[in-house]
Amino acid sequence: MVKEKTHVNVVIIGHVDSGKSTTTGHLVYKCGGVDQRRLEKFEKRCSRAERERGMTIDISLLKFNTQRYSMTIIDAPGHRDFIKNMITGTSQADVALLVVSAAQGEYEAGVSRSGQTREHALLAYTLGVKQIIVCVNKMDLTKPPFSQKRFEEVVRGVNGFLKKIGYETGTVPFVPISGWTGENMITATQKMPWFQGWKSRRRGGNAIGRTLLEVLDSIQPPVRTINKPLRLPLQDVYKIGGVGTVPVGKIETGVLKPGMTLMFSPAKITAEVKSIEMHHQGMEQGLPGHNVGFNIKNVAVKNLRRGDVAGNAQQDPPTDVSSFEAQVIILNHPGKVKAGYSPVLDCHTAHVTCRFAELKEKIDRRTGNKVEDDPQLLISGDAATVKMIPIKPMCVESFFSYPSLGRFAARDLKQTVAVGVIKSVVKAQGSKLKA
Numbered sequence: 001m002v003k004e005k006t007h008v009n010v011v012i013i014g015h016v017d018s019g020k021s022t023t024t025g026h027l028v029y030k031c032g033g034v035d036q037r038r039l040e041k042f043e044k045r046c047s048r049a050e051r052e053r054g055m056t057i058d059i060s061l062l063k064f065n066t067q068r069y070s071m072t073i074i075d076a077p078g079h080r081d082f083i084k085n086m087i088t089g090t091s092q093a094d095v096a097l098l099v100v101s102a103a104q105g106e107y108e109a110g111v112s113r114s115g116q117t118r119e120h121a122l123l124a125y126t127l128g129v130k131q132i133i134v135c136v137n138k139m140d141l142t143k144p145p146f147s148q149k150r151f152e153e154v155v156r157g158v159n160g161f162l163k164k165i166g167y168e169t170g171t172v173p174f175v176p177i178s179g180w181t182g183e184n185m186i187t188a189t190q191k192m193p194w195f196q197g198w199k200s201r202r203r204g205g206n207a208i209g210r211t212l213l214e215v216l217d218s219i220q221p222p223v224r225t226i227n228k229p230l231r232l233p234l235q236d237v238y239k240i241g242g243v244g245t246v247p248v249g250k251i252e253t254g255v256l257k258p259g260m261t262l263m264f265s266p267a268k269i270t271a272e273v274k275s276i277e278m279h280h281q282g283m284e285q286g287l288p289g290h291n292v293g294f295n296i297k298n299v300a301v302k303n304l305r306r307g308d309v310a311g312n313a314q315q316d317p318p319t320d321v322s323s324f325e326a327q328v329i330i331l332n333h334p335g336k337v338k339a340g341y342s343p344v345l346d347c348h349t350a351h352v353t354c355r356f357a358e359l360k361e362k363i364d365r366r367t368g369n370k371v372e373d374d375p376q377l378l379i380s381g382d383a384a385t386v387k388m389i390p391i392k393p394m395c396v397e398s399f400f401s402y403p404s405l406g407r408f409a410a411r412d413l414k415q416t417v418a419v420g421v422i423k424s425v426v427k428a429q430g431s432k433l434k435a
């Protein structure tokens with residue numbers, strides 16, 4: 001049997017027009033598993049949706065293979081809801097690919113105060129994406145073309161702010177590429193003979209690859225969370241004739257098996273798993289990353305809904321929370337955020353209004369150090385620790401215990417006003433679990 005490649009989720013980040021689509025498009029066309037027709041269809045849908053509604057695009061179709069990994073591009077910015085998707089997206093990114101344009105003026109704009117390069121990198125780091133690869137793109141447009149001096153200038157600059165954000169520089173690889181003309185994407189170019197591969201401190205100074213594809217192949221395999229208790233946020237619940245109630249969703253942690261007794265929270269319902277399916281095939285078990293449908297008996301469809309979380313009733317079952325403490329970053333709020341502010345939170349598949357009950361402390365975004373106790377208000381750009389109270393039952397977890405159930409986007413006025421990670425939760429029955 002052919003060994004299945006390890007699956008890796010990649011998020012593409014970088015300033016507008018840095019070449020994210022061009023670069024990823026190149027990878028997918030050359031190393032992709034998506035057939036041309038589907039890709040064309042996707043592209044059509046993509047541009048129409050973007051034009052008309054600025055809608056979020058499901059680009060889960062974008063896949064490509066390296067030697068060791070099967071990679072899925074889980075989201076790319078430029079879409080209005082990128083930040084929300086990055087946080088609540090169906091999969092967690094294992095690695096971030098930061099695209100930086102080396103073209104004259106474009107690099108400078110990207111790393112300027114209003115540029116998105118730092119913002120995206122900070123967001124990736126805050127959300128726990130600790131592996132990052134930087135492609136220094138548009139090398140064909142440097143002056144002179146393919147300039148080593150320009151590459152080194154970009155490396156110095158980007159390393160400087162990655163270090164401030166918290167990334168361990170020296171281990172972050174940089175590759176000079178042209179996503180447009182293809183240099184160093186799949187095959188090594190002769191046009192940049194000065195680049196013989198990124199020398200990684202982690203690999204004792206050995207070069208880890210001259211091409212973007214090789215560098216992607218050199219990442220640390222993601223640690224899967226198979227040994228943790230089961231968490232399966234429901235996407236939907238179906239009633240299927242002759243079968244019964246079938247909830248569907250993606251397994252975030254743990255293992256789902258027939259015969260297991262599940263607890264659904266906040267529905268507070270237990271039920272036994274009869275069978276499990278993925279892509280219409282029966283399975284003996286479901287593992288993290290699997291999108292499954294499973295049949296449970298004696299539970300009416302109306303008693304379960306999207307946003308409920310299934311877990312093993314015998315092993316740290318999920319429960320709803322009466323409050324939680326989160327570290328938030330206010331992104332776009334036109335006014336002032338004060339205690340009592342109640343935006344809608346998107347956390348895993350749940351969508352629940354939560355109140356900023358207490359603003360506990362304002363913190364420095366980069367160092368995480370406290371800068372003020374009990375602030376009266378927060379404005380765009382501020383980071384703070386806040387106590388939040390959901391206005392109806394909701395199951396969330398600390399980011400530390402279950403990352404994908406512990407990060408959220410807060411929405412108001414049709415935009416993402418804040419993003420956050422949950423530091424600790426108070427379970428509804430009163431026991432406080434500290435992260």
Ligand SMILES: Nc1nc2c(ncn2[C@@H]2O[C@H](COP(=O)(O)OP(=O)(O)OP(=O)(O)O)[C@@H](O)[C@H]2O)c(=O)[nH]1
Pocket residue numbers: 014015016017018019020021022023077078137138139140141177178179180181
């Ligand atoms: N010469 C050259 N042009 C490039 C390269 N990569 C991208 N471009 C061009 O730069 C422009 C922006 O590229 P995109 O791939 O759309 O950039 P993006 O980052 O996806 O843009 P947004 O989604 O709007 O943020 C396009 O006109 C591309 O053709 C490159 O390596 N060399």
